[in-house]
Amino acid sequence: MQKDAYTLILEAIEAGVYKPGDRLVESELAERLGVSRTPVREALQRLETQSMLTRDGRSLIVATLDHNQLAELYAVRTELEGLAARLAARHATDEEIRVLRSMVEEDRALLGGDPRALSRANKRFHKQIHLASHNRFLVQQLDLVHRSMALMANTSFAAEGRDEVAMAEHADIVKAIAARDGDAAYAALKAHISKAFETRLRVDAGELRLR
Structure with missing residues (x-):
């Protein structure tokens, strides 16, 4: 079964590909994952809701635990x-x-x-x-x-x-x-x-x- 954008991004965070503080850019992720920007945008919104990502101005970055x-x-x-x-x-x-x-x-x-x-x-x-x-x-x-x-x-x-x-x-x-x-x-x-x-x-x- 093909993995969706959410799962792929989450696995990349868990594997340390994206570390706390790293900026996630929608267009770059879409190109890297080989999908359109819409599922990537939806995945990023879901990860933000789950506190895996946080806002830095208009950008989303991987959250850091204090x-x-x-x-x-x-x-x-x-x-x-x-x-x-x-x-x-x-x-x-x-x-x-x-x-x-x-x-x-x-x-x-x-x-x-x-x-x-x-x-x-x-x-x-x-x-x-x-x-x-x-x-x-x-x-x-x-x-x-x-x-x-x-x-x-x-x-x-x-x-x-x-x-x-x-x-x-x-x-x-x-x-x-x-x-x-x-x-x-x-x-x-x-x-x-x-x-x-x-x-x-x-x-x-x-x-x-x-x-």
Whole structure:
């Protein structure tokens, strides 16, 4: 199925093609995507409504999260991700658990490599937990949260040493889900997100270097 202009622009933002602060020009996007300007205009309006884009005079730019917005986003993400893990421990099929385990093993091969590749693997891992919760409304809300995560200029996986710690945290989360221990899964995923937020704050404060 052919992707529409909205999906293509959103994916470009999520992939870092367009970063926070970048100006999006309707005519340039239409040419790049090979579509007319009308669907691009409609896509930009939709993204502005969703706060993915913001106005700078007459131009639209990719939005930037300030400190308070970042804290608010992580507060919501922590609770929703924790709930997804709790529900996954209750509802995940044996097949879904095996997939999660294989993701942890496969992602270890990425350690020390490209932070963006690790970030993509991380998103895939978390999405699998969301789906394993078997709660469509929770999945929808987490999709919105993760869409906003694209507005952060750097992934926390770019911080020195974060990738190995995160992989160990992923293994702990899967272990709790496999044990059908909802409380432990909830706590493990909340701790994982909390550590990611702390890492991001330390990077922003200059305490940690990016690879």
